Amino acid sequence: MFENLQERLGKTLKNISGRGRLTEDNIKDTLREVRMAFLEADVALPVVREFVKQVKERAVGVEVTKSLSPGQVFIKIVREELEKAMGEANEELSLNAQPPAVVMMAGLQGAGKTTSVAKLAKFLKERKKKSVLVVSADVYRPAAIKQLETLATEVDVDFFPSDISQKPVDIATAAISHAKKKFIDVVLVDTAGRLHVDSDMMDEIKDLHKAINPIETLFVVDAMTGQDAANTAKAFDEALPLTGVILTKTDGDARGGAALSIRHITGKPIKFMGVGERTDALEPFHPDRIASRILGMGDVLSLIEEVEMKVDKEQAAKVAEKVFKGAGFTLDDFADQLKQMKNMGGMMSMLDKLPGMANLPDAVKGQMGDKTFVQMEAIISSMTKQERARPEIIKGSRKKRIAAGSGTQVQEINKLLKQFTQMQKMMKKMKGKGGMQKMMRGMKGMLPPGMMGGGGPKF
Structure with missing residues (x-):
């Protein structure tokens, strides 16, 4: 998400960051570029106007002229105004109600409403x-109905059955009554969507809202529809007292216009964003972290949270203990590492949250995509147990067999074995005193220039 905006703003702000003095003229040129970047990202025009106006007022004021590094202060102002446009801080769901807390989901057909219900259920449960x-x-x-039942089973939450012969109000009230008897904390109500906003749909959803009086009414909207997402949200907000927005399909949206427009147009906070198809691909929306990502400063906090949640700590501890005892790092361990990364959305999802990654060449990014991960897993799966334990025995005929079994080429087997050997060497460096520093120095040599140099940590 935000790739286009990130690239364009990165170039623009780089030109001004080193300036010793900011004048109305050089600010004017930069703001013109910022304005164009926003419009290309499909940000709503009123949002662009307000943003540019606020940045200009602050940049030509005392705030910048008294600073020793005006260019950096200008970037700080842009960052703060980005945060303000998106809502400043994450707003959590308000579930402080007599159980069950009822959450109603509304939105157009195809926005990902039913999937979002399952993702939110998993988030609340875990x-x-x-x-x-x-x-x-x-x-x-x-x-x-069937889809929600299947997803409920997948995320292991209770499902209340319903069928098309019933009325929506009767279904929802019966479910809430059932939840009260079973002392369930939260009821998530999935509602009907339409292909466009129509009066019949709005009347029906108003009646349902009135009958169940939810503590949260969330509007689910597709990020890829850009500023149209904000306009649709506004139409729904006029009919329903919305409390927040879930922005879906953000992983497929390179522009980011919806994220920057919704808060300004509706006055309602984006509470979550869907970042993939998996049921765990739902993240709380943090405007400050998103602003950092847009400006290429990374989002290390989200990365740490993701590692905390999704990494199998027991498995990681076992591998570490094994390495420290000198038992070595095998291809089975390497395959486990690949699975852990996949659980976190793949290498690119992780790298996107690190500072400066927008500057990585496309060729390098291409080598780190999900396709590469799938290929590597297929290669390791095509090896025998003996080959995974002792990769040095994998020579010509074995390589051909593994390539045929995994649908790859022999050069791809060679590439994987080379990467594995590098990782094995790094793991060996972890043994003994100062092992972690040695390993990090080894990693530094493998990474693209600038990733762990410059302003990064020194080892």
């Missing part, structure tokens, strides 16, 4: 330790 019941009040699409 991160907030809540018991959750999901129910579908979409009586127009039998497939939606």
Whole structure:
């Protein structure tokens, strides 16, 4: 997300960051570029105007002229105004109600509403330790009810059955009544979507809202529709008292116009964003972290949280202990590392959260995509147990067999074995005194220039 905006703003702000003095003229040129970058990112025009106006007022004021590094202060102002445009801080769900806390999901058809219900259920169950019941009040699409039932089983939360012969209000009230009896903390109500905003749909959803009086009414919207997402959210907000927005498909949105427009147009906070198809691909929306990402400063806090949640600490500890005891690092261990990274959304998802990664060449990024991970896993899976334990025995005929079994070429087997050997060497450096520093020095040599140099840590 935000790749286009990140690239354009990066070039623009780089030109001004080293300036010893900011004048109205050089600020004017930079702001013109910022304005164009926003418009190309499909940010709504009123948002662009307000943003540029605020940055200009602050930049030509005392705030910058008294500073020793005006260019850097200018970037700080841009960052703060970006945060302000998106809502300044993450707003959590308000679930402080007599159980069950009822959350209603609204939105257009195809926005990812039903999937978002499952993702939110998983989030509440795992991160907030809540018991959750999901129910579908979409009586127009039998497939939606079945889909929610399947997803509820997958994320291991309660599902309340419904069918197309019932009325949405009856379904939702029965589900809430059931949740009360079972002492369930949260009820998530999935509602019917339409291909466009129409009066019948709005009347029906108003009646449902009135009957169940949810503590949270979330609007689910597709980020890829750009500023249209903000306009649709506004139409829904006029009909329903929305409390927040879930922005879906952000992993497929290179522009970011929706994220920057919704708060300004609706006045409602983006509470979550969907970052992939998996049921764990839902992140709380932190405007400050997103602003950092847009400006190429990374999002290390989100990365740390992700590692905390998704890395199998026991497995990692076993590998570390094995390495320290001198038992060596095998291809089975390497395969486990690949799985852990995949659980975190793949290498690119992780690298996107590190500072300066926008400057990585496309050729390097291409080598770190999900496709590469799948290929590497396939190669290791095509090896025998003996080959995984002793990769040095993998010679000509074995390489041909592994390539045929994994649908790859012999040169790809060679490449993987080379990467594995480098990782093995790094792991060996961890043994003994000062092992971690040695390993980090080894990593520094493997990374692209500038990633761990310059302003990064010194080892």
